[in-house]
Amino acid sequence: MPNASDPMQTLTVTLGPRSYPIHIGGGLxxxxxxxxxxxxxxxxxxxxxxxxxxxxxPVATAxxxxxxxxxxxxxxxxxxxxxxxxxxxxxxxxxRLPRDGWLVALGGGVxxxxxxxxxxxxxxxxxxxxxxTTLLAQVDSxxxxxxxxxHARGKNMIGAFHQPRLVLADTDTLKxxxxxxxxxxxxxxxxxxxxxxxxxxxxxxxxxxGLLELRDADIAYAVRRSCEMKxxxxxxxxxxxxxxxxxxxxxxxxxxxxxxxxxxxxxxxxAVGTGLxxxxxxxxxxxxxxxxxxxxxIALVGRSGLPTRPPQGxxxxxxxxxxxxxKKVASGQLRLVLMRAVGDAVLTADFDPDxxxxxxxxxxxxxx
Ligand code: NAD
Ligand code: GLY
Numbered sequence: 341m342p343n344a345s346d347p348m349q350t351l352t353v354t355l356g357p358r359s360y361p362i363h364i365g366g367g368l369x370x371x372x373x374x375x376x377x378x379x380x381x382x383x384x385x386x387x388x389x390x391x392x393x394x395x396x397x398p399v400a401t402a403x404x405x406x407x408x409x410x411x412x413x414x415x416x417x418x419x420x421x422x423x424x425x426x427x428x429x430x431x432x433x434x435x436r437l438p439r440d441g442w443l444v445a446l447g448g449g450v451x452x453x454x455x456x457x458x459x460x461x462x463x464x465x466x467x468x469x470x471x472x473t474t475l476l477a478q479v480d481s482x483x484x485x486x487x488x489x490x491h492a493r494g495k496n497m498i499g500a501f502h503q504p505r506l507v508l509a510d511t512d513t514l515k516x517x518x519x520x521x522x523x524x525x526x527x528x529x530x531x532x533x534x535x536x537x538x539x540x541x542x543x544x545x546x547x548x549x550g551l552l553e554l555r556d557a558d559i560a561y562a563v564r565r566s567c568e569m570k571x572x573x574x575x576x577x578x579x580x581x582x583x584x585x586x587x588x589x590x591x592x593x594x595x596x597x598x599x600x601x602x603x604x605x606x607x608x609x610x611a612v613g614t615g616l617x618x619x620x621x622x623x624x625x626x627x628x629x630x631x632x633x634x635x636x637x638i639a640l641v642g643r644s645g646l647p648t649r650p651p652q653g654x655x656x657x658x659x660x661x662x663x664x665x666x667k668k669v670a671s672g673q674l675r676l677v678l679m680r681a682v683g684d685a686v687l688t689a690d691f692d693p694d695x696x697x698x699x700x701x702x703x704x705x706x707x708x
Contacts, residue, residue, distance in 0.1 A: 383441065
């Protein structure tokens with residue numbers, strides 16, 4: 341186990357010439373040594389207004405950035421749009437960022453996904469730095485190179501794989517994060533324990549209070565272990581042709597909830613919390629894990645303050661219809677990530693549909 345009290349921890353995402361470090365710790369934003377490589381480049385920084393209010397000044401100072409190299413966008417999911425991609429392309433061309441220039445994404449997953457995508461297409465691709473400031477972005481979206489924007493016909497429907505050059509996860513930034521956003525990130529942390537590391541799930545159970553109170557050592561370890569697991573999976577399957585799909589534990593149920601609620605009422609991580617409960621329940625109904633183990637996972641999600649049941653009024657039929665739209669459907673067959681043991685997930689189409697119907701019935705109201 342890593343030493344959780346280390347001031348800064350560094351991991352590597354191993355992808356040959358596209359390998360990059362993830363630095364995790366407090367006070368990283370103003371650490372000029374970590375910014376040394378970036379400072380040698382022409383830079384453009386993009387952030388959102390919430391994040392700018394708290395963290396733009398230390399980063400701009402460390403990078404010696406003039407205001408003309410900074411763009412501040414409105415916060416929120418609608419910012420992840422093709423219209424903003426076009427506006428950013430205009431700005432990069434107007435301000436003549438050369439091909440050896442770098443973009444800096446300072447913010448949560450919305451800014452990281454948008455800026456990463458802009459970096460992937462500007463002059464056929466420039467490098468970029470992820471500076472994630474939400475727990476969800478620090479444990480998931482800033483690592484692994486999935487970038488993109490939303491389309492009116494679907495979330496994340498336009499995008500590219502484009503790995504960052506560097507990830508700087510300054511855990512001090514989480515201190516200003518709204519409570520709901522923190523919990524949404526904790527759902528993804530629980531996901532890592534359930535999908536690949538039973539000992540980490542034990543650790544989360546024991547340290548949940550520390551995570552909710554943002555105790556430095558607990559947060560640093562949770563971010564580090566999550567990134568370590570993601571880095572390992574991405575190194576084995578960068579483009580999601582096999583094991584990377586396991587990162588979607590609970591997500592097929594979650595995406596159905598997000599689509600049902602129009603992406604406005606539930607945060608992604610909240611839907612993932614409920615999706616993890618449903619995946620655990622189904623794994624127990626299939627006899628792959630014990631009922632006590634499923635109940636334990638559901639209790640952990642609930643103890644975190646995350647929802648453990650879908651929204652009022654959502655029926656099993658709603659789930660059936662919306663889950664059929666999932667990207668993991670192959671040859672018309674629904675595939676789900678389930679647990680064959682706690683800490684051991686598998687992507688499978690080989691499950692009893694009656695068990696799925698029972699899970700949906702147990703978690704929803706009946707159709708009228
Ligand atoms: P977000 O970027 O919208 O940030 C959430 C809110 O918190 C925003 O209002 C933001 O302004 C604010 N905020 C951010 N950091 C803050 C801080 N330190 N202090 C105070 N406020 C702060 O949301 P998110 O949950 O980080 O990211 C969600 C996005 O990530 C979604 O678009 C989702 O599709 C994407 N995502 C991508 C991947 C991937 O692999 N690329 C994985 C998971 C999610
Ligand atoms: N968030 C899932 C992935 O990066 O593959």
